[in-house]
Amino acid sequence: MIQQMYPQTLHPYTFELNKDMQLSAAHYVPKEEAGKCRRLHGHTYFINVTVAGDELDESGFLINFAHIKQLVHDRFDHTILNEHDVFNDEDPNKFPTTEVVARTICEMIQQHLDSLSHKPKCVGVFVRETPTSYVMYRPKLVKKG
Template sequence: MLQQIYPSPQHDYCYELNKDFQFAAAHYVPSEEAGKCRMMHGHTYYANVTVAGDELDATGFLVNFSIIKKLIHDRFDHTLLNDDAESFDAADPNRFPTTEVVARTICDIVQRYLDGTANKPRCLQVYLRETPTSYCVYRPKRNGRAASHD
């Protein structure tokens, strides 16, 4: 992936890690208002995941880069996203596999993993590019405000 500048979330953690990766997946948006996106089609998604924290783990990592890629790439690459019933649901617009929901889902998957680590870093942002001209940035809220160190 070519180097790219991403929007940066504000925080006061000591460490910030960013992992770029891509995956190819098909999807469709099950809504009349989705236009052409109602039809099954595919993308090569480009993702950037931002993780931050104050403590390193026993190996000196905030989190191993390869784990972030494995969590998402192994799950979604060369799939029909709509088939992942754990993440997406054709009956709930908040769970249609739109770029926004896929970005949120990536963040949730990464954070679930991070919650199980001893150093407990936070996933602060997922940048997800669906096409050369369209992308979404997802930043989870924490305690009713944008994610930041407490």
């Protein structure tokens, strides 16, 4: 069962949409300090994406749930995260740690949302890597007009 309790993301928007996903992926952290995580290993990640906005599209959505799944699950499920172009082994800000995975998912989703006429915002991404460890990424929101 997907973990369904997440820290709340406060925002000034009228609508909030949450999409839960589960994906299996492997990764490694290319630094000696990472200990065991330096070796290739896998996780079943539980991910929650929060999108918010004041306006809906012509179908009555902030975004179709299926589009979020395509952007994240379809791209990363059953892959080695280090092999994706959004991560690399040279820049610590691009290592596929849980923190960077959460930020990267948020940025990927926001890039798609920016192409929509009603301009919803990705206000948070929760990534649970193990039953006892998770990251919550919240981008800094620009105050509305």
